[in-house]
Amino acid sequence: MPLTLSNTRQADVLAAKLAERATQALIDEARLSPKPGLVDSRGSGAHQDLNLALMERSAHSLTATFYALAQHCWLRPVDIALRQEVGRLGRLGERQMMTATGGVNTHRGAIWAMGLLVSAVAMQPALSQAADIAQCAAELARLPDAFSPITFSKGSHAVQRYRVPGAKEEAQRGFPHIIERGLPELRASRQRGASENQAQLNALLAVMTTLTDTCVLSRGGMSALLAMQQGADAVLQAGGVQTSAGQYQLYQLEQRMLADNASPGGAADLLAATLFLDGVTRANS
Ligand SMILES: CC(C)(COP(=O)(O)OP(=O)(O)OC[C@H]1O[C@@H](n2cnc3c(N)ncnc32)[C@H](O)[C@@H]1O)[C@@H](O)C(=O)NCCC(=O)NCCS
Numbered sequence: 001m002p003l004t005l006s007n008t009r010q011a012d013v014l015a016a017k018l019a020e021r022a023t024q025a026l027i028d029e030a031r032l033s034p035k036p037g038l039v040d041s042r043g044s045g046a047h048q049d050l051n052l053a054l055m056e057r058s059a060h061s062l063t064a065t066f067y068a069l070a071q072h073c074w075l076r077p078v079d080i081a082l083r084q085e086v087g088r089l090g091r092l093g094e095r096q097m098m099t100a101t102g103g104v105n106t107h108r109g110a111i112w113a114m115g116l117l118v119s120a121v122a123m124q125p126a127l128s129q130a131a132d133i134a135q136c137a138a139e140l141a142r143l144p145d146a147f148s149p150i151t152f153s154k155g156s157h158a159v160q161r162y163r164v165p166g167a168k169e170e171a172q173r174g175f176p177h178i179i180e181r182g183l184p185e186l187r188a189s190r191q192r193g194a195s196e197n198q199a200q201l202n203a204l205l206a207v208m209t210t211l212t213d214t215c216v217l218s219r220g221g222m223s224a225l226l227a228m229q230q231g232a233d234a235v236l237q238a239g240g241v242q243t244s245a246g247q248y249q250l251y252q253l254e255q256r257m258l259a260d261n262a263s264p265g266g267a268a269d270l271l272a273a274t275l276f277l278d279g280v281t282r283a284n285s
């Protein structure tokens with residue numbers, strides 16, 4: 001479509017809205033409490049170098065990145081040129097995050113997941129189903145980015161060592177932990193009468209039941225990952241965080257994760273992305 005004044009204005013409006021929603025989803029995730037092992041409004045969980053103020057500063061520093069991604073992707077077809085530009089903007093966002101936090105990794109995985117989903121909504125603003133948006137993001141994630149530097153990462157090390165899918169594969173598969181776990185649990189919990197806080201915690205736990213979270217693997221190995229998955233499942237089997245049995249199981253899970261020095265950063269990223277997609281698709285419906 002040729003760029004006219006009117007559709008340039010539409011692109012601006014949508015980009016501003018998506019950037020604001022993505023930033024807010026990161027803030028809502030960070031504040032949500034009580035989350036096992038993660039930064040929340042009670043404290044730093046298993047982290048020495050993170051706290052809520054830093055997470056919020058980091059989230060705000062990313063608004064400009066999400067805005068640029070949405071602007072650039074507006075009505076664009078998925079192709080290598082777009083993939084490269086999205087990769088460039090994502091890496092620029094990582095550098096801006098590092099500047100805002102004084103060199104601490106607060107949201108690396110979140111920039112990846114949220115950045116791809118923001119891009120997908122801008123590419124096809126008419127999509128109204130979360131699964132379709134996730135598939136569009138997956139198509140982008142599956143394309144090679146020739147400018148991606150080959151660097152060591154804890155995530156890729158865990159993927160190779162334990163032979164499990166990590167952040168890249170989750171995106172390339174169409175974010176199954178958002179579409180098949182987080183989003184259905186969020187909506188089902190609300191329908192069962194859980195409060196918004198409880199529904200979001202249940203959604204996080206639903207993601208944790210099966211995610212091979214490379215943050216947990218890097219810090220605590222396979223035993224910590226299995227304890228996380230089984231502990232999250234035990235909370236949901238007990239009726240979720242809105243029941244006293246579920247709260248007891250959540251307390252047990254938190255104690256175990258702290259003892260393992262483990263934090264489900266990948267699950268937290270996917271919860272933030274779940275909240276973003278929930279908001280975007282509710283606004284469209
Ligand atoms: C894919 C990324 C996250 C790197 O992943 P990798 O596993 O190699 O490294 P790293 O350990 O630094 O980060 C992984 C992060 O992903 C999250 N995560 C961990 N496990 C999982 C999982 N199973 N599923 C989803 N997310 C996960 C965590 O937050 C973790 O910290 C990303 O940084 C990247 O390659 N970006 C390139 C820039 C780009 O192309 N961006 C485009 C979109 S903006």
Ligand SMILES: Nc1ncnc2c1ncn2[C@@H]1O[C@H](COP(=O)(O)OP(=O)(O)OP(=O)(O)O)[C@@H](O)[C@H]1O
Binds near residue numbers: 038039
């Ligand atoms: N509330 C949260 N608390 C902690 N981490 C979170 C939270 N929300 C998202 N994350 C994700 O967790 C990741 C940070 O995890 P972690 O600190 O384990 O990674 P690291 O810096 O690579 O490793 P380490 O801290 O072990 O050196 C970030 O990429 C971020 O996207």
